[in-house]
Amino acid sequence: MRRMKFPSLALVTVALIHTPVWAQDDTEVRLEQAREAVQHFSESLKTELKTAVEDGGPIHAIDVCHQRAPEIAEEISTRTGIQTGRTSLQLRNPDNAPDDWERGVLNAFEERLAEGEDPKTMEHYEVREENGDRQIRYMRAIPAGELCMTCHGTEVRYDVEQALLRKYPDDQATGYSEGQIRGAFTLVQPM
Numbered sequence: 001m002r003r004m005k006f007p008s009l010a011l012v013t014v015a016l017i018h019t020p021v022w023a024q025d026d027t028e029v030r031l032e033q034a035r036e037a038v039q040h041f042s043e044s045l046k047t048e049l050k051t052a053v054e055d056g057g058p059i060h061a062i063d064v065c066h067q068r069a070p071e072i073a074e075e076i077s078t079r080t081g082i083q084t085g086r087t088s089l090q091l092r093n094p095d096n097a098p099d100d101w102e103r104g105v106l107n108a109f110e111e112r113l114a115e116g117e118d119p120k121t122m123e124h125y126e127v128r129e130e131n132g133d134r135q136i137r138y139m140r141a142i143p144a145g146e147l148c149m150t151c152h153g154t155e156v157r158y159d160v161e162q163a164l165l166r167k168y169p170d171d172q173a174t175g176y177s178e179g180q181i182r183g184a185f186t187l188v189q190p191m
């Protein structure tokens with residue numbers, strides 16, 4: 001009789017690899033929420049950076065970027081339960097270093113860019129099991145645009161470069177051209 005309590009390994013395997021329909025719907029909903037969070041993060045930060053550069057100049061805007069990026073991320077997390085951040089293969093702030101999964105996705109984004117995909121719409125997500133909890137991880141590429149060149153471009157003004165190096169002695173985040181991938185937004189959402 002004892003054997004009856006244990007479903008066969010085959011059955012367990014089938015249950016695990018076939019995500020039920022409700023869970024798939026859930027993934028779609030979560031994915032949409034992740035996209036909205038990124039949209040909000042991206043637009044808020046860009047607007048604040050642009051205003052800061054125009055009103056106070058790029059050296060003042062360095063502090064705005066440093067201070068506001070984590071604050072906006074915190075605000076999103078409180079409101080939605082989604083953890084958000086930014087990462088890159090060429091870091092300015094070492095606190096933004098990618099983990100192994102993020103590094104893999106960033107490398108895949110570079111390959112996709114080389115194959116001609118538009119970085120403006122590039123994204124990747126996975127539903128994963130972390131310490132027994134299901135979560136969705138989502139990344140979205142951040143293309144380098146005109147505004148970014150002031151602080152990430154190939155010809156950063158001397159005084160701006162010096163201010164960046166004072167704050168970030170190991171800065172690797174200059175030398176970009178428009179259309180390259182500067183990094184990615186990276187999100188974790190519990191399911």
Ligand code: HEC
Binds near residue numbers: 046059
């Ligand atoms: C006024 C200067 C300035 C401008 C303009 C600027 N950045 Fe940055 N960027 C910074 C600073 C400073 C940091 C480090 C922030 C921190 O301490 O977390 C940073 C960090 C980043 C990061 C996080 C990864 C890392 O290297 O630490 C990304 C991604 C990024 N910037 C993308 C962009 C993009 C895309 C644009 C254009 C839309 C842009 N930045 C414009 C100054 C700037």
